[in-house]
Amino acid sequence: MSFWRSAGFWINVLLVAIGGAVVLLIHQDTLRETVFTILMFVILASSLNIIMGLTGYVNFGHIVFFGLGGYFGFFLLSQLGWPLYLCMIAGGALSVVIALVVGAAVLRLRGAYFALATIGINEAARAFVANFAPFGGATGLYVNFSAYNAYGGSSKALWWIFTLLWIVTIITVVVCYLVKHSRFGLGLIAIREDEDAAMVMGVKTPWAKTAAFALSAFFPALVGTLYFFKNGNVEPEDAFRFQLSLEILVMVMLGGKGYVLGPIIGALAYERLRGVLLVSPLFKNLHLALSGAILLLIVLFMPGGLVGWVRDRLPRLRRWLE
Amino acid sequence: MFAHLSASLVDGLLIGFVYGIAAMGLSLIWGVMRVINLAHGATMALGMFCIYGLFTKLGINPYLGVPLAALLALLFGFLIYGVALHRVMQSGYLYTLLATFAVNMIIIGVGTTLFTTSPRNVDFSLGSLQMGSEILLGTRLVAAVASVVITVALYLFLYFTRTGKAIRAVSNNRAAAELMGISSTQVLALSFGLGTMLAAVAGGLTATFFPFTILSGGAYQLKSFVICVLGGLGNPLGALFGGLILGALEGIVPVFMPVSWVPVVEFGLFVLVLVVRPTGLMGAK
Numbered sequence: 001m002s003f004w005r006s007a008g009f010w011i012n013v014l015l016v017a018i019g020g021a022v023v024l025l026i027h028q029d030t031l032r033e034t035v036f037t038i039l040m041f042v043i044l045a046s047s048l049n050i051i052m053g054l055t056g057y058v059n060f061g062h063i064v065f066f067g068l069g070g071y072f073g074f075f076l077l078s079q080l081g082w083p084l085y086l087c088m089i090a091g092g093a094l095s096v097v098i099a100l101v102v103g104a105a106v107l108r109l110r111g112a113y114f115a116l117a118t119i120g121i122n123e124a125a126r127a128f129v130a131n132f133a134p135f136g137g138a139t140g141l142y143v144n145f146s147a148y149n150a151y152g153g154s155s156k157a158l159w160w161i162f163t164l165l166w167i168v169t170i171i172t173v174v175v176c177y178l179v180k181h182s183r184f185g186l187g188l189i190a191i192r193e194d195e196d197a198a199m200v201m202g203v204k205t206p207w208a209k210t211a212a213f214a215l216s217a218f219f220p221a222l223v224g225t226l227y228f229f230k231n232g233n234v235e236p237e238d239a240f241r242f243q244l245s246l247e248i249l250v251m252v253m254l255g256g257k258g259y260v261l262g263p264i265i266g267a268l269a270y271e272r273l274r275g276v277l278l279v280s281p282l283f284k285n286l287h288l289a290l291s292g293a294i295l296l297l298i299v300l301f302m303p304g305g306l307v308g309w310v311r312d313r314l315p316r317l318r319r320w321l322e
Numbered sequence: 323m324f325a326h327l328s329a330s331l332v333d334g335l336l337i338g339f340v341y342g343i344a345a346m347g348l349s350l351i352w353g354v355m356r357v358i359n360l361a362h363g364a365t366m367a368l369g370m371f372c373i374y375g376l377f378t379k380l381g382i383n384p385y386l387g388v389p390l391a392a393l394l395a396l397l398f399g400f401l402i403y404g405v406a407l408h409r410v411m412q413s414g415y416l417y418t419l420l421a422t423f424a425v426n427m428i429i430i431g432v433g434t435t436l437f438t439t440s441p442r443n444v445d446f447s448l449g450s451l452q453m454g455s456e457i458l459l460g461t462r463l464v465a466a467v468a469s470v471v472i473t474v475a476l477y478l479f480l481y482f483t484r485t486g487k488a489i490r491a492v493s494n495n496r497a498a499a500e501l502m503g504i505s506s507t508q509v510l511a512l513s514f515g516l517g518t519m520l521a522a523v524a525g526g527l528t529a530t531f532f533p534f535t536i537l538s539g540g541a542y543q544l545k546s547f548v549i550c551v552l553g554g555l556g557n558p559l560g561a562l563f564g565g566l567i568l569g570a571l572e573g574i575v576p577v578f579m580p581v582s583w584v585p586v587v588e589f590g591l592f593v594l595v596l597v598v599r600p601t602g603l604m605g606a607k
Contacts, residue, residue: 124589289431296424
């Protein structure tokens with residue numbers, strides 16, 4: 001375990017650590033909101049990368065864990081008055097349990113069949129939550145404004161939420177790096193390259209796939225709880241946005257799947273790109289089509305994403321870009 | 323109760339025929355190309371808008387519009403194959419999945435801008451037929467009959483023409499088919515075109531009796547997956563059978579529970595069949 005001596009590790013961690021720290025120092029509200037979105041995307045994309053980039057299983061329903069975990073955390077927070085950090089962990093725990101149960105069943109399917117199964121999960125989860133009375137049904141849940149007082153008023157609470165998100169981002173990136181360079185991660189990569197060969201080489205594939213799925217489910221739930229607490233409410237339409245699930249997928253592909261740096265670069269680039277497109281009157285409505293065009297171009301011409309492309313062109317940088 | 327049940331069952335079965343056509347396209351593409359076409363629903367929605375446009379703008383009868391839409395869809399399928407799929411056919415399922423998915427995003431994105439997401443409907447009626455205590459809508463009867471005709475035509479094409487035999491040969495073993503002098507690129511493009519055509523036809527027929535938006539395709543695509551899995555992925559004729567099962571379910575389920583539970587039931591069934599018997603109820607071992 002000599003990851004602290006590796007340049008690739010520090011580049012990834014410092015990128016998000018410094019990014020967040022600068023915002024905390026400047027202490028400006030609009031900047032915080034922008035960076036909040038970026039960090040949120042980084043966490044969602046990095047966690048998707050564990051199952052999609054390393055294990056090679058496309059998950060079209062990654063946002064389900066954000067929705068369900070966030071719903072549960074928000075439920076504990078708003079209805080039972082639990083402290084925020086406990087709610088996050090409880091939401092994450094529920095997410096992991098769901099991923100273990102769903103994964104044990106669905107991950108028996110290979111490749112394309114698994115991807116098929118994940119397409120409907122989002123719709124099913126939304127339909128379920130919209131009919132589930134304790135979560136407020138179709139109208140969702142609200143937090144009492146006094147809940148923010150525990151954190152010194154709503155303005156201070158927003159900064160506190162941002163700080164927590166920043167810490168979660170750093171943890172996510174560190175975990176992704178450690179997973180990729182561990183024996184477990186090598187097993188996952190072996191599954192991606194050839195599942196049968198991996199089995200022959202002694203990788204316990206059903207166990208490894210389910211564990212990777214559960215791990216990828218943990219972090220979105222933390223983000224979900226923070227995001228809904230920041231908004232003060234949660235409703236099914238906002239929690240299970242299929243489009244967001246797709247955008248995360250595009251971010252992973254854009255940055256480069258399978259690299260720890262990929263989702264970070266992808267999230268940053270995609271958020272900036274979207275920001276530019278959303279304000280331009282011509283492209284405002286077309287941004288889904290443009291995401292699709294970007295995805296198609298990457299799939300056809302740059303399958304390694306931005307990071308993979310640079311690594312191919314400049315082999316000397318490979319040590320730095322992991 | 324019984325009359326109500328049988329009425330909604332018959333209604334569901336008639337719609338099931340149309341679902342079967344859509345699923346047949348998906349199944350054909352998977353069977354021949356080993357590609358899961360995630361742009362299938364979007365193509366269906368395009369078929370709906372094609373019929374809608376021809377009917378409202380040019381006043382063309384929807385049933386004359388369907389063959390025209392089918393032709394356009396065939397060409398559109400060739401285009402998608404050439405632009406998005408041909409390059410990644412050898413790269414594994416991850417890339418073909420993502421490529422068709424990107425096409426889906428492009429169609430939906432452009433479609434949303436052009437047509438907005440407000441619901442449309444083709445205001446066309448063929449009257450209705452009274453059978454005992456049940457009323458059958460004429461448009462649904464015609465759609466069901468058209469679906470059967472298309473299925474028979476597809477069967478005849480696949481089993482009794484030279485091109486159809488080439489498609490089945492590529493589906494069985496692409497390398498061997500190439501050694502026999504079949505150009506697999508042409509066959510793959512044709513299969514994708516035919517699959518897209520079936521989607522557009524199903525969309526066009528659906529448009530005559532259900533309101534729709536550009537996003538409606540997504541729900542039908544999900545149904546098509548369920549049907550394909552029921553009938554066996556890669557078995558186009560099994561798809562009609564799967565469509566009937568799903569249609570019947572859709573007819574029966576709302577009698578016993580709220581309509582909002584239908585997607586939950588469908589998806590539950592989908593995952594159950596995928597996990598227990600991924601080759602489908604009628605699929606090969």
